[in-house]
Amino acid sequence: MERHEALESLKIIDEAMAQTRRAIAHGGSGYFFIIWGIVWLVGFLANELLAPHTAGYVWLALDAFGLVGSVIVGIRLGRRVRSPEGRRSGLRAAALWALLIAYGALLYWAASPPLERLSLFVTLFVGFGYAIAGLWISTPLLLTGLAISALAAVVWTAFPSALPYALSLLGGGGMIGVGVYMLRAWK
Amino acid sequence: MPELDPIIHQPARLRLMAALEALKPDESVEFAFLRDLLDLTDGNLGAHLRRLEEAGYLRMEKTFVERKPRTYVAMTSRGRKAFQSHVQALRAILARPS
Numbered sequence: 001m002e003r004h005e006a007l008e009s010l011k012i013i014d015e016a017m018a019q020t021r022r023a024i025a026h027g028g029s030g031y032f033f034i035i036w037g038i039v040w041l042v043g044f045l046a047n048e049l050l051a052p053h054t055a056g057y058v059w060l061a062l063d064a065f066g067l068v069g070s071v072i073v074g075i076r077l078g079r080r081v082r083s084p085e086g087r088r089s090g091l092r093a094a095a096l097w098a099l100l101i102a103y104g105a106l107l108y109w110a111a112s113p114p115l116e117r118l119s120l121f122v123t124l125f126v127g128f129g130y131a132i133a134g135l136w137i138s139t140p141l142l143l144t145g146l147a148i149s150a151l152a153a154v155v156w157t158a159f160p161s162a163l164p165y166a167l168s169l170l171g172g173g174g175m176i177g178v179g180v181y182m183l184r185a186w187k
Numbered sequence: 188m189p190e191l192d193p194i195i196h197q198p199a200r201l202r203l204m205a206a207l208e209a210l211k212p213d214e215s216v217e218f219a220f221l222r223d224l225l226d227l228t229d230g231n232l233g234a235h236l237r238r239l240e241e242a243g244y245l246r247m248e249k250t251f252v253e254r255k256p257r258t259y260v261a262m263t264s265r266g267r268k269a270f271q272s273h274v275q276a277l278r279a280i281l282a283r284p285s
Contacts, residue, residue, distance in 0.1 A: 001191060006280035009201060013274065016205035016225075023224055024209075079252060082259055083214040 026138045026182065028077035033144070033179030035069040038062075041172030044164040047119065093137065100129040119163055123152040123171070140178060147174070189275040194242050196273070199227060200235050204270045207245060207262040215248065215261035236260060244269055 039062045046058040078090050104125045113121045127149030134142025148171050155166040195204050202225055210216060222232045239245045244266030248259045262270070 001277075001280055003281055003283070006277040009196075010274070010277050010281070012198065012201055013205040013208075013277075016202040017209040020206040020209040020224060023220075079257070080217045080220040081210070081214055082216075083211060085211070085213075 024081055026140070028073065028080075029138050029140065030179040030182035031073045031077075032070055033140075033175045033182065035073065036066055037172045037175030037177075037179060039066045039172070040175060041168050044119070044168035044172065048164045048168075093133070096133060096136075097129070100125075100132070104129075116160075119167065120152055120156050123163075123167055124149055127152065140182060144175060144178060188279060189272040191276045192269050192273045194238065194244070195270060197235075199225065199231070200239060203232075203235055203239070204244070204262070204266065204273075207260065208267065208270050210262065212264075212267075215259040218258040218260060221260060239266065242266075242269075 043055075043059050043062045046055040050058065074090060074094075104122075107125065108121065111121070127145045130145030130148065131142050132145070134140070134145055148167075151166060151170055152163065155163050159166075195201055203221070206221060206224060207216070218232070218236075221227075222229060225232065227235070236245065236247060240247055243263060245260055245262050248261075250257055250259065
């Protein structure tokens, strides 16, 4: 075998190993981004276009869709690679989100923000959750959390009335776009 | 001096073994995941897996999840040794004075 052929084989090996590690670690994350992007896109548009009472029901349905969809996707992705550690990581991730939801509810109760700041409060807390989870799970999730938080803070400061549209179209739409990109790039 | 392994040397099997080498020793991976990852057809991947299984480099486990058959693939310790020896042989070729 010639040197250039050996070099080519080693390159193929390095690429295949890196691609496998990336696919296992991040390959399915795109589905979560798409699911929650749809929730944000529809939910914040409903806030603006529907009566508050109706929008509340829409959010309940969307949150149920997001949670059930995430659990189904999580179980399916967990089946791709079997390992004792993978099961523990899945349970830890589920516990993380349960804790975040519980603490979000407690903070909301303690801070009692005025109704007009409800969207901002929830968005910042969800952005915080994405960023914290992203530190463990994936850099794109961390960056999404920070971007959503910055978007919410900037839009609320400059154009408070545009916040629901920004969160719907830029936040939700952006998450769907990131999710599609991740599925294509990190299959 | 380590020698090139003709079973592993074939390009698709080289990528397949590299993908399995990336797993931890107690991990196994689903057939469909490997197929999509390596851009191979079911038949093509199946043929390569059988070849490597015959050599004792990997083991396949068939199981049922929600009544659907699923096949999980893992590298054996023999396969890991063979792969690492193949990589050493490739590096030795690179280190050879030209």
